[in-house]
Amino acid sequence: MKRLTLLLALLALIIASAVAGERRVGTSPWGVDDEIGRLNLITPESQAAILSRLAGGKNYDLSVEYFIGMPSWQAAGDPHYRMWMTHTPHGTVIDDPMNVGKPMNEHVSYTGAAISMYTHMGTHIDALNHFGLDGKIWNGFSAAEHAGDRGWQVAGAENIPPIIARGILIDVAAAEGVNMLPDGYRVTRDDLKKALKKQKTELREGDVVLIRTGRMQLYADADAYMANPPGLGLEAARFLVEESGAMIVGADNLSLEAFPSELETDYVPVHTYLLAEQGTPIIELVYLEELARDQVFEFAFIGGSLKLRGADAAPIRPIAIPLRN
Amino acid sequence: MKRLTLLLALLALIIASAVAGERRVGTSPWGVDDEIGRLNLITPESQAAILSRLAGGKNYDLSVEYFIGMPSWQAAGDPHYRMWMTHTPHGTVIDDPMNVGKPMNEHVSYTGAAISMYTHMGTHIDALNHFGLDGKIWNGFSAAEHAGDRGWQVAGAENIPPIIARGILIDVAAAEGVNMLPDGYRVTRDDLKKALKKQKTELREGDVVLIRTGRMQLYADADAYMANPPGLGLEAARFLVEESGAMIVGADNLSLEAFPSELETDYVPVHTYLLAEQGTPIIELVYLEELARDQVFEFAFIGGSLKLRGADAAPIRPIAIPLRN
């Protein structure tokens, strides 16, 4: 019995190694200089097609607020969101930082604030340099040659263009008949297909696909929001990109994928699959509650992320505009 | 002679005092709870009107990059933009912050970065709490009651809605026949009228009006960009809001207005006029070079600023989409 267990464990290790061995960063079909992967699917024509179908003046705000105490990725000890005052109406009267004297400071009431944050906080998009495999990222750029103290010299967030594309909400929670998927639930390929069928939505190449787990309802309570969230499984991710042509994959949870990992050799296999193998940016912490409430499954997704040079992610505040048929 | 000088000085003081005395924060026509001022001009109808006129798939990126050494408001000693790595493909192998062991860290190449910044950096929008008069901001909210250590509890950037509006470029530099307005040049009401006439553009209520001084061409050289920029004068600002109905006023320079101030009692009179008296948000550091090159004077302005709770400004990456007639 013990021997059998040992044999099985070894077998698992061999398979895992084989799987790991197979995995490598993707080579871009858009050329050796490509730094944005599937975002190349955005063209004047693709944008014209979606913009020609806008239905009226309503829009949906897909982003969350930034505030002290907000949820963030804390597993690896990264900075929380901080916001502080560098100038206040009262403080400037005391400090006089502009050298204008007390009367003018009492008349002109100046308020200024500063912020600091890990780039993977709030509604944000991951650049393709966020996760790689074996020291390389999408399209073979290596950390040894391109990663400095101030970010990567390739594939940084400043390269992400404004995004105007067809957006699709896949409301998995609704399709499962629940308000929120259970803790740690791993969304499968079948779950996605079932939800799409129920919604009568079909995916097309170039879509921004946003998965709703319902977890966003806990956003105001950071601990609850962050604890063991439901998320995407690896086969589900493959379905979205390789079978369905998604350009961007996003969700309403903290880190897109479910944990613990499905692979023994990779603690974030959905991230490395999407970013490093497939050149597919990820959007996290998307606010989908109102789209879901109104059952808006197809829409124009319009948003521009901050052009943080060299960074592996950037905040974005996208909007969704419903489409005419 | 000396007596005359003295008399003139006294007269100037009296006038200045009178002007200062007159100046007070505006009361919102949108009600006692209003925190966003003229952004109330955005309605489903106003948005539908502009979205129905989009011309094809081209868009213009109106924002600048964030990088170490970028221009920023330094007169009052505020934080520069900082970006740093919290995780690198090499460093995680040494530190193992996820407790996954060396082999997995060598396979999964993790990059993470953090940023810090004054909120008035890069392309950004000022919230109405940024400048007030006599301890109050737009609509009479007082610092004594509403300004805490974590920002204002009213009129913060989180209240700024996604902006879909008619955008207008006023290319003052082009109208003056120069590539860039001279250092310290103060744009007047007549300059704006002349440029609008030359462009054959007319302003409408609810416009996002963006003034081009040409200064953005120096953005890569922070010292040059920041030194004594051309900017808007007070009468020009009055023309835009009170005569022309602008909803937002922006420009391609650091701080919108020209210095030194036109008023003895206020070091930033255009800011206090727009924000505190008129409830008109300001957008600074807008990238207008490509719009100017293509002579796109009218467009859809679409953008969402980060929802930084309580903050007096937030980064935004808007786009411009040309319109059909």
Added chain:
Amino acid sequence: MKRLTLLLALLALIIASAVAGERRVGTSPWGVDDEIGRLNLITPESQAAILSRLAGGKNYDLSVEYFIGMPSWQAAGDPHYRMWMTHTPHGTVIDDPMNVGKPMNEHVSYTGAAISMYTHMGTHIDALNHFGLDGKIWNGFSAAEHAGDRGWQVAGAENIPPIIARGILIDVAAAEGVNMLPDGYRVTRDDLKKALKKQKTELREGDVVLIRTGRMQLYADADAYMANPPGLGLEAARFLVEESGAMIVGADNLSLEAFPSELETDYVPVHTYLLAEQGTPIIELVYLEELARDQVFEFAFIGGSLKLRGADAAPIRPIAIPLRN
């Protein structure tokens, strides 16, 4: 029965109010300009007296390490300790921040790091402006007149002189016969007297008195260290200052005092008592384990805190040097 409970509750409220009413910031016997309170007890003579008794070359390091994940005061959402690399031997080769070229960057291996922190982290001393009563601090300085956006213009940490004084360890844990005082244990006046008697130590005016609860043994585990620590009670603090003449009071725990507060009107009564009423600086997170192990109860306390202008606290790395009799 219910009536009795109500009466008792009212009585408690009245007493609490009375106590609160009585409490006010202290007026310095060292003059209207005094910003350092009992630190005025340091004189050339007091220092000469202690320095003349140094016993040999052994010293004890009384400070803790700063590291990512270290304990800190988190109840009010303050910044954690952060440390990050701005230059690394590899990164400079990529970024070339000094503009010296790749060969020189490969030869000269540059490492640079930056930090950020709340000032009340690690072994630190509180300045007298840290806590006040009714808008004023020690010696009547008011926030309205003296507290700006960059700290207080009076009583800031830059005023704290180098400290050379008699140091006393009161090992309350040892006196109680335990390794560590229980969670939430409030050290009383009697506890201190008992420990002093057991140690055969007597207090003198001008002492730096350091209370050992034993909690420091949990320092490496931040959650354990921070959770409901034992601490000083109000009467014990009164005993140290008013009866015994202590110049500084410190301890090996996070916040000196025990929680919840003994007063209904003040959530940190020991802090306000020491800082605001008595002008007595507090030192927290002092490492006392080795002094305790060697039963060194009396020593020269020598240390200089960072001169952070306007700040309400500053890190310090003091040493203890045993004394001859």
Added chain:
Amino acid sequence: MKRLTLLLALLALIIASAVAGERRVGTSPWGVDDEIGRLNLITPESQAAILSRLAGGKNYDLSVEYFIGMPSWQAAGDPHYRMWMTHTPHGTVIDDPMNVGKPMNEHVSYTGAAISMYTHMGTHIDALNHFGLDGKIWNGFSAAEHAGDRGWQVAGAENIPPIIARGILIDVAAAEGVNMLPDGYRVTRDDLKKALKKQKTELREGDVVLIRTGRMQLYADADAYMANPPGLGLEAARFLVEESGAMIVGADNLSLEAFPSELETDYVPVHTYLLAEQGTPIIELVYLEELARDQVFEFAFIGGSLKLRGADAAPIRPIAIPLRN
């Protein structure tokens, strides 16, 4: 003529290469695990020797203040000193971060501040990992094996012991008969010998040697302080360590050494010589004006730097106590 110039250039290159080729990190005589180099010279005996000679109760504060706008090393774009308020007596009444209610916040006046800084600011000591050669630091530790995202796992500032040693002021400015050495002046071996002779001071093994250039008089004006300071030359550094036995070398300027570098292959040769070749920590921005005024050339140097784990430098506030003969 041109050919001669070319030949000379080639010759210079060959010599430079040879010099560069010769330079390598030192191997510690204190063993393969040694991380502190010459600080091993501190022993109980060395400390007892110096402590036995303390002369009375006067001490000199050798550190500078930290404030917004203070001088710092800016050549490579590193963070300035920042200090900001996270809690103020007024702000807590608005924000109530402790959830104690308005009345208690009005009664208990809470002030809290945070800071951020490059570690090489203010009076500070460099750890031996600050500069290396060819990817290695003192004692052969390599960046490839030991440098992570959170600093070095060896030779970090947390290893620096409290320093009690003989301190020596070499007042080069006074010896030259000037108030301040001229801009860019490079202190030579002869300058040091001349000053020592004039002072009648002799160096001994284990000394903390502090060079006065007089530049500290400009500290309040950051631009003036930082611009082209006088500093130490390479032969002068060799004299201090190899001929005279210095344990630590410090100065009152920004970066100890004079620029531009004396070596074509190394932009900071005095740093790499001291730290990487000789295992000799550096102290910068030391305040020596009062020692100089009182002509205190020999003293006990007592100070403990902050134990910043993994960091390449740490702030220190040392004191000098005059000695008896």
